Amino acid sequence: MRSIDIEELTRSGVIYFNSKLEMLEDLHCKMYKLCRLYNLWTHFHDYFQIWYVSKGEFIHTVDNRPYTIRKGDLFVVAPFTLHSIHVESDREMEIIGCEFMPGFVNERFDDQTADQAFFDAGYLEHFWHNDCTAQSQMTLDGVTEGRIRNLMLEMLSEYERRTPFFQMVLKSNLLVMLSIIIRQVNGDVVRAGFEKSEKYLDIMTRVVDYIHTNVHEDIKLEHVCTIANMSKSTFCSLFKEWTGKTFNRYLIDLRILNAMTLLQRPTLSVTDVCYATGFNELSYFCRIFKKYTGISPNDFRKQAIRKS
DSSP states (O other): OOOOOHHHHHHTTOEEEOHHHHSBTTBOEEEEEESOOOOEEEEEESSEEEEEEEEOEEEEEETTEEEEEETTEEEEEOTTOOEEEEOOTTOOOEEEEEEEOHHHHOGGGGOTTSOOOSGGGGGTGGGSSSOOHHHHOEEOOHHHHHHHHHHHHHHHHHHHHOOTTHHHHHHHHHHHHHHHHHHHHTHHHHHHHHHHHHHHHHHHHHHHHHHHHTTTSOOOHHHHHHHHTOOHHHHHHHHHHHHSSOHHHHHHHHHHHHHHHHTTOTTSOHHHHHHHTTOOOHHHHHHHHHHHHSSOHHHHHHHHHHHO
């Protein structure tokens, strides 16, 4: 987040728009449509601002860098960013605007002393940096523009109608829209990720199929690395990216799920299930099963039989 001297800027004539005056007391998000636009000299505000332009053209200057914003474009302005708007007087305009406080995404943003390393921080962290070129003018492709436009229109309708639970719809649509914008801003990263995914698709599919087919066997990481033809470090990194889990965690989770299924068969003993799922040591199986499920294999079986 930027450091800025509000008093010094306002004394110098820079306009400060405050969320306490601009937004409802119990809703830190605001939607609106502009059909006319006037010059707005250098100003800043304590909230995020997103504009989608469905008609018209104007100059948007951010930190003294001008951007020509045209129909179909979108921009995001982070809190306390100096910017201005210049419009030709005869321009026909239609702009859908969304303004929100960081706390509308997650209340933890309101606590300046709290650790900002939490999941929802990812929705805003891409916009809190000094180089704002990528977000100051975004020209969207047809599909992306259509999604953004529909989200903005639905949010505007919800805001104006104020039907029950409209705040929840506003927030859910805002999070979707921010996700789309983040991908737009980080286009190079997205393309690189897609290329990487395509490159390793066959290999990782083969590895995962092997694990599922042989989960009851004593699967070794070294053997799986050989199948993938990768070093241990490369495979482990790629496997976690692909599955969201480490190799060992993925294998244990799969075995526990299989054990939960087999324990519902009265003909199989707990020992049978232990070996059938690849644990090969009863005490270890019972300890891991209870760690993951909160109950022992025997108690799980009793509950399953009672419910059947």
